[in-house]
Amino acid sequence: MSWSIVNFTGEEIIKLALEMEKSGKEFYEKALSYAQDLQVKEVLVYLAKEEEKHLKDFEKLGERLSKEFMPNESYAGEYGDYLKSIVNNHIFNLNNVEDLVKGIKTDLDILHFAQSFEKDSIMIFQEFENFVNNAGKDTVKDLVNEEKEHIKKINALFLIK
Numbered sequence: 001m002s003w004s005i006v007n008f009t010g011e012e013i014i015k016l017a018l019e020m021e022k023s024g025k026e027f028y029e030k031a032l033s034y035a036q037d038l039q040v041k042e043v044l045v046y047l048a049k050e051e052e053k054h055l056k057d058f059e060k061l062g063e064r065l066s067k068e069f070m071p072n073e074s075y076a077g078e079y080g081d082y083l084k085s086i087v088n089n090h091i092f093n094l095n096n097v098e099d100l101v102k103g104i105k106t107d108l109d110i111l112h113f114a115q116s117f118e119k120d121s122i123m124i125f126q127e128f129e130n131f132v133n134n135a136g137k138d139t140v141k142d143l144v145n146e147e148k149e150h151i152k153k154i155n156a157l158f159l160i161k
Contacts, residue, residue, distance in 0.1 A: 025051035
């Protein structure tokens, strides 16, 4: 994907979000074969389905995004560099899902990865709010609230482990 120098188009934001959600879904599906505990497996199935739902939500959001966002920058491309940095440092990206899965040794490993993914997603989605029109802000806020619910489910499993 190419990055704009100053502007992000709605299409670029949606591509970023879709990449993140696809990576999360892929991780949850692959981690399922490593999970030992039935409750962990059930949460992984649930989370994979949620990521699939988020893919659809972002596709709908893409239809409503404003075409371009002009950030208040101290230099051309500053906001783009910032957003690119946080997305590239997201725990899951399509380039490292396979490596993360190979690193799974226990259910706790799965839960730690899942928790990090959900936290990173919240941070990035909150940044996406800067790019969307008012109708889109409601969708992004709903997605953030769903990610928070995912964290609650994951945290409940830490108590069991």
